[in-house]
Structures are given as C-alpha cells and as structure tokens.
Amino acid sequence: MLGQTHPVTEVHVVLNSETDVDLPSDPRVRLLRYLERRNGNAARMAGVRRCTGDLVAFLDDDDLWHPTKIERQVRDVAEAGLAGSSTWISSTKVVVDFAHGSETWPRAAYDPSRSLENNLLRRHRVQRGQAFLPSSTLLFPRSLPATVPLDEGLSLHQDLSWLLQLSRNVPGLVVRQLDDALTRYDAIGDGVSRSISLARELDWAREYLSSSTPRDRGDYYLGSVMTYARRQGTMSGMLGVFSEGLRVGRPGAAAVGYACGAVAAGVVKAVAAGVRQPRRGRTEPDEGAEVRQWARR
Template structure:
C-alpha cells in the first residue's frame, strides 16, 4: 500500500495493524468532537452489547461547507425498524440528509472488519458498501446511531465525494442497490448520480441516471422532484456557460 491506494486500503491496513478490540474511523477532512467515543461506547454498553458481539455505532454529523456549518445530518437517525438500504436510499423528503451514515462516525469491533474487510478496489461509496455487506453477512448485527452530532463532516471541492463521477455512481447502484428494493434503487439513481452530474456539468450522465431510475426502479415523488429540479439547474448552468463563451 502507498500513496493513492485509496481510503479502503488505508482502513484495512490500519484495522489489521491495530492492537485494540475496537476500531473508530476518521477521514482526513473530518473532525471528531470531544467525547465522541465515550458517548458511543456508553450507548453500546447501555444496549447490553460487548466487544465480541456484532454491532456498529454511528452518530449524527455537523455538515460544514466552506468553513460554515450548514446542517445536521441525518434528519432522522436509524431506528433498526427499516432495512438499512431503505433508510439510506429511500427518500422521505426532497432535501438531502434524510438517511445518512458516514465513515467518520463509525465505531465497531475489530473482529467484525476482519471478518468483512473493506473492499480496497472501491474508490467511492466505500463506507456504505461495507455497511450493506456487513448487514448481509451478519443477520443479527445491531446498528446504533446516536442523534447527537459528534463529528464535523466537511463537504466541498476538496472532499473525496466531490470527485465521484456520475456514471460511476450509477454503475455502483446497478450492482449494489439493485439487490434491494426498487424504491431504494430508483431514489438513489434520481439523487446521488444526478447530484454528481451537476457538480461535473454532465447533463447526459444525469439524464441516463434518471432514465434508469424510472425504468428499473420505483422512485418516490421526493426523488423525482429532486431529479427534475437538479437537471433543470444543469441545463441553466450550461446555458449561461455557453452565453459567457459567446
């Protein structure tokens, strides 16, 4: 492993080298609040769970853009009633952050990540892929998400998510999200790849994601509204760009 090997390669190497029983992740552009680990550990112990059990602890995040706090995600924490894929991908509102679990919030037993390693071949959607695969392999897995925002999650031009290509996100969804419900697939395709397409000004990629989401999924009204609004913004951005160059 060396520079450019990717986040999952670094996580896997750190997990294998760790001497303790628990692993807590932190991406290099995020920040933990004081007391993050203590609060999560107290929640785990209160739930009667131990290091040898299958569990993952998470929390909410303060979203920071350009140094300013703009929101707290998720708006509704995971309650273990819905399947994880439905919580993460099925939209209940047009705005973002309705279902959200991020890498820098994760705390879990080391043995769990040795049993289900992070896929070093993935360069994006890494944490959510691991979560879905861990749930698939461990039917008794507990996921406890604390409502308190204990992590600062930085988004913007320098973040890894900003470099994701819309078409790559679409292909990921067709492989991983299609294993779940048509609602989850449709909502994901009409939101995430479309968001990345707008960041890259890629109208064809946005339209492809929308077309596949409607044809192969069953998107909610919230996802449809988000997609058409965002596609419209891409068209407007491209039009102004052409006018500026004329």
C-alpha cells in the same frame, strides 16, 4: 484522538506517501507508511489488522471528533445491552462544513425498524443529507471487519459499500446512531467523492445495487446518482440518470421531486447562460441553516 474523554489505547496512523507528518510523541501512536499508492479501505484494513483492542473507530485526516464522541458511543452501546455482542455498529450525526455554511446530517433519525441498507438508500425528503454514515462517525467491534472485510480494491463509495455488505451479510446487525452531531466532516476540500465521475458512479450503482429493492435502487438513482449528474452539468447526463432510475427502480415521491428539481435547475442555468454572461465575483448562496457548533482543536 488522544483528546477523547474515553481512554484510547492505540492510534494507528496509516499514510500513503513519504510526506513528513507531525505526530505527538506518545507510545500509543504508531505510524504505518505505504510507499505505493493505496486507497482508503487498504489503509483502514491495515489499521484494523494492527489493532489489539476490542473496539475500532475510523477517523479520516480531514475530519474531526468532538472530545466526548467515543465515550458517548460506548455508553450508548452499553445501555442498549450490546456490550457483549459482536454484531453492532455505532454512528453519530455529523456537522458537514461547506464553503458557505454548515448543515447537520442526516436530517432524519436512523429508523431501527428498517434495515441498514434501506436507511442508507431510501429517500424520505427532497433535501440533501437524508442518509449519511461516513466512516469517521463509526465505532464497532474489531471482529466485524474480520467477518466482512472492507473491499481494498474499491476506489469509490468505500464506506457505503462496506455498510451495504454488513447489512446483507450480518444477521441481526444492530445500528445505533446518536442524535448529537459529534463528528465534523469536511466537504470543502477536494475529497475522493468530489472526484467521482458520473460514469464511475453509474458503474458502481449498477453493480452494488443489483440486489436492492426497486424502491431503494430507484431512490438512490434519482437522489445520489442525480447529484453526480448535476455536478457534471449536462442536461443529457441528468435526463439519462432520470430515465435509467425509472427503468431499473420504482423511486418514491421525494426522490422524484429531488430529481425534477435538479433537472429544472439545469434548464434554468442553461437558459440563463444563453442570454447573458456570468458576472465576475458572484458567490454561491449559503449552503445551510445554523447548527450547534463546537470548536475545532
């Protein structure tokens, strides 16, 4: 954070443990430690409440910013005539690091003619990575989470849930997304999203998407929820998600195609497992295409 080309006036590091951390000796860096277990949103809101500046940006401890990220976002907001407004949020594209490669998400540019909710939930292509605005990409006025606070009791989809609440509760919200990937997202480690069970994912979707349009709700079920069902690895789970998605929503062709591909892959895997033992030392295929990289520091 301190290496940003845009001046950084304060950095609030919020920890959930007693673990020692190596922080730079800089008066701008302030440490807040919770001895009791708190979730990511509690940490983010604690940082927001301690901030004194006009703009806030989140950075998870396993993600990384390009040195020009904040400068580019601030300039883009100013050029869009939003500098004096309190109803905007800025994001960037993301280099997502997998064990066997990287991909740049989201694959499609943000469409300002549609709502933030619609951009987040609707699927226009079969491939993964269609809508992705993780918290480490965001820059916004400090007044925004004061108006619509992050849910500190939520244990999953914390950033997605907040963005949905902003879309539904902030009239005239403007979302800017830079086309360059100025954030790196670590999808290799055991992050919170990888620990989410299918049952918890379904509970979240039933609660948070009840007011979404049938198309958006159906696309999310057959896209994102299906991903959790596929990760769980049971045909009954995938078929159950497929059935519920069709019952509660009206998914588009891309989402149906993704779900059909997931179910077909599950069938092939089940058949293969029945006729041979898996070979040791087998590696997964490369996860992504080549993307323009920038070095970790």
